[in-house]
Amino acid sequence: MKITVDMDKCIGAGLCVVAAPKVFAQNDDDGLVIVLDENPPADQHEAVREAARLCPALVIHLQDDND
Amino acid sequence: MYPSSIDTSERSVGEDGLPNFPMQRCPFAPPAEYAEIRKKPGLSKVRMPDGAWAWIVTRHDEVKQVLGDNRFSTVPSTPNYPMIAPARASLLRNEHPPTLIRMDPPEHTKHRRMFSREFMVKTIEAMKPYLNDLVDRLFDEMEAKGGSCDFAEVFALALPTTVISHMLGVPYEDQEYFHERALQKLDLKADPEVPLRAGREMREYLDGLITRKLEATEPQDDLITRMLHNYMLPGHITREEALATAELLLMGGHETTANMIALGCLSLLLHPDQKDDLVADPSLVVNAVEEMLRFHTIVHYNGPRVALEDVEVGGTLIRKGDGVLALISAANRDPGAFDDPDRFDIRRKALHHVAFSFGSHQCLGQALARAELQIVFSKLFQRFPNLKLAVPVEELEFRYDAFVYGIEKLPVTW
Numbered sequence: 001m002k003i004t005v006d007m008d009k010c011i012g013a014g015l016c017v018v019a020a021p022k023v024f025a026q027n028d029d030d031g032l033v034i035v036l037d038e039n040p041p042a043d044q045h046e047a048v049r050e051a052a053r054l055c056p057a058l059v060i061h062l063q064d065d066n067d
Numbered sequence: 068m069y070p071s072s073i074d075t076s077e078r079s080v081g082e083d084g085l086p087n088f089p090m091q092r093c094p095f096a097p098p099a100e101y102a103e104i105r106k107k108p109g110l111s112k113v114r115m116p117d118g119a120w121a122w123i124v125t126r127h128d129e130v131k132q133v134l135g136d137n138r139f140s141t142v143p144s145t146p147n148y149p150m151i152a153p154a155r156a157s158l159l160r161n162e163h164p165p166t167l168i169r170m171d172p173p174e175h176t177k178h179r180r181m182f183s184r185e186f187m188v189k190t191i192e193a194m195k196p197y198l199n200d201l202v203d204r205l206f207d208e209m210e211a212k213g214g215s216c217d218f219a220e221v222f223a224l225a226l227p228t229t230v231i232s233h234m235l236g237v238p239y240e241d242q243e244y245f246h247e248r249a250l251q252k253l254d255l256k257a258d259p260e261v262p263l264r265a266g267r268e269m270r271e272y273l274d275g276l277i278t279r280k281l282e283a284t285e286p287q288d289d290l291i292t293r294m295l296h297n298y299m300l301p302g303h304i305t306r307e308e309a310l311a312t313a314e315l316l317l318m319g320g321h322e323t324t325a326n327m328i329a330l331g332c333l334s335l336l337l338h339p340d341q342k343d344d345l346v347a348d349p350s351l352v353v354n355a356v357e358e359m360l361r362f363h364t365i366v367h368y369n370g371p372r373v374a375l376e377d378v379e380v381g382g383t384l385i386r387k388g389d390g391v392l393a394l395i396s397a398a399n400r401d402p403g404a405f406d407d408p409d410r411f412d413i414r415r416k417a418l419h420h421v422a423f424s425f426g427s428h429q430c431l432g433q434a435l436a437r438a439e440l441q442i443v444f445s446k447l448f449q450r451f452p453n454l455k456l457a458v459p460v461e462e463l464e465f466r467y468d469a470f471v472y473g474i475e476k477l478p479v480t481w
Contacts, residue, residue: 011176011427012183014434019418031183031190053419056429058135 001045003038006059015054020047033059085120088113088392089151089255089368092472094465095334096409097367101125101397110383113392117156121149121371121390122383125397127404127421129381133393134426139372140171141428147390149371155470157259158252158266164307166315168428175427178312181298182431185234185290191434195442201229202442206450210481215457219477223328224321227439231320234435235313236289237276242321245269249322253470266314273313277306290316316432323365324436326466326473328443331359333463333477334411335448336456341413342448349445355413356440361420362411365472367396369424395421451481 003023012031016024023044025034040048052060090098104111105125113123124130133139142148143159150156159169167178184190209222216222228246232239251257251265280292291313299309335342335355345351372391377384385391399420400408406415423430430436448454457478464475 009172009176009427011179011429012187013429013431014186014188017188018434026183026187026189029184030180031185031187032180050418056135056423056425057427 001040001048001065002063003035003040003048004061004063005033005035006057006061007032009057009059011057013056015056016051016060019051019054020044023048024051085112085114088115088121088123088149092367092467094463095362095411097364097394097396097400101394101400105397105401108382110381110385115149115390116152117150119147119149119390121147121392122380122385123397124380124391124393125401126381127398127401127419130393130395130398130421131425132380133372133391134370134395134421134424134428136378137172137427138374138376138378139391139393140375141169141175141370141372142171143169143371145373145375147388148373149390149392151368151371151470152255153259154255154257154262158262161263162266162311164305164311166311168315172427178304178308179427179431181294181304182290182312182316185293186431186434188434191438194435195438197233198230198438198442202226202446205229206446210451215478215480217476218332218479219325219329219474223332223477224325226328226443227324228321230324230435230439231317234290234320235316236280236287236291237273237317241272244272245317246321248272249318250469252318253322254468255470256468269314269317270310273310273317274306277309277313319430320432320435322471322473324439326365326471327359327363327436327440329474329477330363330365330472331356331440331444332447332454332479333456333460333474334359334362335444336454336479337460338411338413341411345413345444346448346452349449351413352441352445354415354417355444356437357417357420358411358413358415359440359444360422361399361405361417363472364396364399364420364422366422366424366470367394367472368392368470369395370428395424454479454481 010032014026016033017026023037023040025036027034052062090100092098104123110122112120114120124133167175205222205225209216228242229239248265248269252262286292294309298304345355370393372393374385374387374389376387402408423433457480466473
């Protein structure tokens, strides 16, 4: 799995941090998303998919390995 | 900008037989008509109080689609913006400058990002010791009332009001002044002059507060002071914009959470088996809070929008310039997204609800609201195991005519 985020649209709602705290964080300066691990291990994939579904600004994009 | 040449005159005539909006809701459910409308293919139209029509969106995925798409404007001066009541129209059309929730990107993004940091998950995490102590202290004060009180006022309103006053640096002693005006601003049945005047008085009050903060010899450590020094004094925002944001955060930070605490408490009192489950297993509180948010969806008339381009939603072509009501209260009762949606069930997975809206305008303070609600409901029934309604549920008065739904009083005994 490969994670990309659209920083231009991020509003710092923080739901990604709630859903997948091992993979996403918020920048101290502006509250916007930081991806801690762009290629998260398999045990994080479900949480990351949840984060992408919940993101209100639709900025989290996922590419599965078999794509 | 939006073209001014769009003719709105023909939109408000003809089209006879459209259902009128708003529709009558129930204490614990949105209007029954939403379910009927949801079953029809495509989107339906409703008639607004001013005679205009608007598309009504009731399915969870389609509500998310509209709210998540910036081709739908949230600027109230856009022609055909659905106005749910004359009091609302009066307020929104005369709000200068508008608060950031009534701006579109990129202007909205600029203003919102100034405050993301203040409400990010870890900022709120760091507040939890303070919130825990405060909840305990307010429970002490409630207990000192003797054995009965109006939970809505004594606890549900006091907690978020204290928290947001603390965060913003607004004197708590002024809470009666700003709470009264918040209710006036949200009253949909009010004379259109009333919310306007209340908004003006709120901004006058905050203007005085800003002056005092600027004159303070030692800068205080609060959100409004940081906003003044980081954004207003360097010229990124005007004083009027700072006032608009301060007002928005003060309003949004207390009235919403207060109503959720009271309604959440009522829901658990009315479902004693679930209340007992929560007491036995406090880890259920995270789910329970999401379910309360979903079930009650207190900002029940959100969100009005206007299409800035032609957009297809659910097989219906929404034309540029059409008004749209993407109703979060309907989305959260969509059986396509939630099994048996009218059942209150603290064990259901409800995190995908849209009670905080969706898209770029989703609630800025949601992490704070969640923290307050989770702490309250992890402790309330431990502290007051015999908490009960002091009156029959039929006697409770609900705020049907408020933009933020809630309950007038919640008399309890323990």
